[in-house]
Amino acid sequence: MKNTKKILSLALSLIITTTSFVGVYAKEEEESSVSKLQSVNLLDKDNTEEKLHKDLSRAEGLTMVLKSIGYSQEISKEEENVKLNPFDDVPEWFKGYAGIGSDLNLTNGKSETKYDPNSNLNKKEFIAFILRSLDYDIENSYSKAEEIGKKIGLLSKDDNINSKITKKEAAEYIFSALNKEIQNGTKMTLGEYLVKSNIISKENADSIGIIFGEEDNKNVHILYFNDFHGNVAEEITGKKRNMGMAKMVGYVNEFKEKHPNTLVLSGGDNYQGTSDSNLTIGKPVTSMMKGMNIVASAVGNHEFDWGSDKIENWSKDGDFKYLASNIYDTKTDKPVSWANPYMIIEEGDIKIGLIGLAHPDTPTLTKAEHIKGFEFRDPIKSAQEWVDYLNAGKAKEGKPDIIIALTHIDSDQDAKTGNITGNAAKLANEVKGLDCILSAHSHRSVSGKVNDIPILQAYCYGRAIGQVNINIDDNKEINIETQLFQGSDIKDKIIKNTDSDNFYINLQKELAPIKGEILGKATKEFTHDRATKGSNTLLGSWSCKAMAEKTNCDIAIQNGGGLRRTLNAGDITMGDLYEIMPFDNYLVTMELPGKDLIKAIDHGIDMPKTTDGVFSGLNVEYDSSKEYGNKITKITLEDGTPIDENKTYKVVINDFMFTGGDGYDFTNAKNVDETYIPIRDVLVEAIKEAKTITPENIDYIKDIEKVLKAA
The missing domain is CATH 3.90.780.10 (5'-Nucleotidase, C-terminal domain)
Known part of the structure; x- marks a missing residue:
């Protein structure tokens, strides 16, 4: 009996000791996240133990997330941010943060005018704030907060998503989020963004264990935009969709850091449309194209608005090729001299064939004098002709591994069904041998497949960036996927390219007297x-x-x-x-x-x-x-x-x-x-x-x- 008591006593002692150890360990881990965030000024240092264990209010939770992505108290007090506040029930100290949070789509409040700042926040709401700061979809960030949170490791398997949350727990989630990838396709982590934005130093980031995203050296990627129409200015009011030239170039540079096997392509209609571009005959767009190191562009109908001679100049000054296999010179009965029918690019371990196609309606969309002497042939017949030519190995560069149609041809996609229609869909159904179609002209967001052929269109005006991901497995098998990233969702974490930004600033000074x-x-x-x-x-x-x-x-x-x-x-x-x-x-x-x-x-x-x-x-x-x-x-x-x-x-x-x-x-x-x-x-x-x-x-x-x- 005595021995039994001794054994029970020893077991109880062991349980207490183990429990105490686990509690101390968890406490140390919690305090570690708090101290790490405080050391890089992403969390206030005046938090007492009592404050850290107190349930988080809605105002405190949003403030913590905004501070963690670089919005200090000083920034929140700026008049322009205070004016962004749409809520009439928030305290003075929180108005700027409420404005920033609303402007960044981190929160919609309880209603259009009410935020309910003092009520307790639950984990689901807080995780939604974090996911949105990582550029996850606004609606899914809340409705699927548990699913996404557990998938990316923000939440543990046993986390109760509907429970209250303390400031210490919130700090744990925030610190974890610093090492999660921002959902803009660049593979950059949130912590890495803070370093690149000079919010924290690289040395401090290393000291607290911030991880940078991994490089993809194996696969090949295409960044794609279309119908830019001279929108070199970032849209900073209204719906805030246009990224502007400095962020367009910045995005490309950020993407290429993690994806060295990348080429940039355009679907045309880039120059005409704004006073910035029109008054200078496309000067800022050419600067942007060079900054992005664009390889090739389709010929849009609006490329002819100032005469075809401008097309050749843009190509030369921007250091890229125009591609058009269906525009013929009526005098020579050959493809026009200022655009190539195709080009083959070797990127990574594969050869990519590009076939250019202009819209067949260009003659009715353009002043007759500007297209005089040009014939716009059926894009389906032209595409098939040049696909067959490339697949027969007749090009001097050799036979390509894949063939992509780089076009200024329209497409549309049903938001509910995902069904894709338009002339690009006809190409997919009727041309044999195409592996992907890059669409334009109709100013739509399109990403999907027709006849198992990926079709991509990246909206317009720099409001979206499209990605073609050419994935290559160990057996050299190729799989092509497309993605779209909307500017309004991602541009707040795109870092402006300094040279492009300076170009834009100087251009505004130059044009100010006129505009x-x-x-x-x-x-x-x-x-x-x-x-x-x-x-x-x-x-x-x-x-x-x-x-x-x-x-x-x-x-x-x-x-x-x-x-x-x-x-x-x-x-x-x-x-x-x-x-x-x-x-x-x-x-x-x-x-x-x-x-x-x-x-x-x-x-x-x-x-x-x-x-x-x-x-x-x-x-x-x-x-x-x-x-x-x-x-x-x-x-x-x-x-x-x-x-x-x-x-x-x-x-x-x-x-x-x-x-x-x-x-x-x-x-x-x-x-x-x-x-x-x-x-x-x-x-x-x-x-x-x-x-x-x-x-x-x-x-x-x-x-x-x-x-x-x-x-």
């Missing part, structure tokens, strides 16, 4: 939503009336895509006008038969491939349920006089439309006068004369189908 000139004021927003169908826009209506007044015409017609964005309320600058009207189009007046006038207006309603046309001087009723091109049920002049098909009417349009742009047909026009008066100048003049402009409600175009349904 900054205030022309007048808009009392309200002149909207121009290019996705709107079946109606004129406020900006379109105003611009048409200005065109008609300038030329003493009764009717004005403008293609909707000739205007590129909304005119915001407030001061109107010359820079605004260059972005709204980036094209150097001019006015063309004519006497147009009534039959052709009706046809032109009908052509611009519910356009299936591009932005709807806009007009003034008419009253139009149409039936949206009818087939395209035959929708108009009633059309009159403003005074109600019906349009007579046999009479002529004085009409003003732009030269792009006159030469068949967007599929318009004015071949029956009489007494045509190509005035050569730039439309941008007409709009500038109208604003200066009026000093203040106000949008007028549009009541002269009606869909009777909607009226009948409403009745």
Whole structure:
């Protein structure tokens, strides 16, 4: 009996000792994370033991995460950050952090105006903050917080995701997060980002055990962007999607550090679109292309906007190749001299064949004079011809291991089903021998497969970066996957390239006198939503009336895509006008038969491939349920006089439309006068004369189908 008691006593003593040891060990580990974060100023040093063991409030939890990614108390107090705060229930000290957290999409609060700062935070909410700081998807970061947290090692297998959390526990999770990869495709860890951002030193990072991401020396990668349209400025207000040239170059550099076998490609339409680029004929975009070390680009329709001679200059100055296998010189019946049909690049252990393809609709999307002498052949036939050529080993560089179509050809993807459509999908279904298709033109986010062929399109304006990951296994088998990273999700942790940033800053100084000139004021927003169908826009209506007044015409017609964005309320600058009207189009007046006038207006309603046309001087009723091109049920002049098909009417349009742009047909026009008066100048003049402009409600175009349904 005595021996039994001794054994039990010894066992109990051992259990107590072991338990005490585990408790001490856990305590040391917890304190270790706290002290490590404090040593690099990522956690306040005035935390008492009592504070560390206290349950974390919602305000404290968000503040801890923001401090851990470099937002100090001083930064949070800056006026611009305090103004970002959307909540009316937060204390003064927390307003800046609430603003930053909301701006970075780390939190949406309890509602649009309430954050509930003093209530207790649970682990699920805190882990969601951390996952979002690592650029995980905003919704999944909360709904799948436990799944993702355990997968990446933030949470242990036994963690209760719904329990309360103390500051000590929070510090453990934060320190663990420093060694997790940011979800922007670069393989950079959060701690590594803090070092590169000069928030903590490399020496201090090493001392607390921060790990840098591993290099991928085996696989080959392609970074891809398309339809940049001169958007060299980072978008810092509104939806904050455009990354801008400095962060585009910065991203490429960050990616290449971990992925040495990388090439950068573009889908075209890069230069025209903003005052920064238009006023300098693409100078900042060329600088960006060089900074990214771009290898090749497809030829977009907007590459022709200033004449084909610019294409060759951009290629030379940017040190990259244009590829186009379906643009032929009509004089020589050979591919144009300023673009190659294909190129073969050896990267890593494989040869990559690239075949360039331009959009077949380029002749109707471009001023006729700029594509004179060029033939745009069927991309499917051209692609097959050059795929067969490369696979037969006829190229001097040898037979490629894979063949990728680098195109300015459209695609779209259903957000729910993932189904991909468009001309790029036709390529995938009809061309045999392609391994991947890089799409553009339609300004869509596309990443998926058609006929087992990966298709990728990276939105537009530098709002996304696409990745093609060419994975090579030990047996040299190749598997191709595509990914998309949206700028609004990742750009807060992209480090600007210094040279590109300095170039942009100096460019703004150079252009400030031109861009900054205030022309007048808009009392309200002149909207121009290019996705709107079946109606004129406020900006379109105003611009048409200005065109008609300038030329003493009764009717004005403008293609909707000739205007590129909304005119915001407030001061109107010359820079605004260059972005709204980036094209150097001019006015063309004519006497147009009534039959052709009706046809032109009908052509611009519910356009299936591009932005709807806009007009003034008419009253139009149409039936949206009818087939395209035959929708108009009633059309009159403003005074109600019906349009007579046999009479002529004085009409003003732009030269792009006159030469068949967007599929318009004015071949029956009489007494045509190509005035050569730039439309941008007409709009500038109208604003200066009026000093203040106000949008007028549009009541002269009606869909009777909607009226009948409403009745």
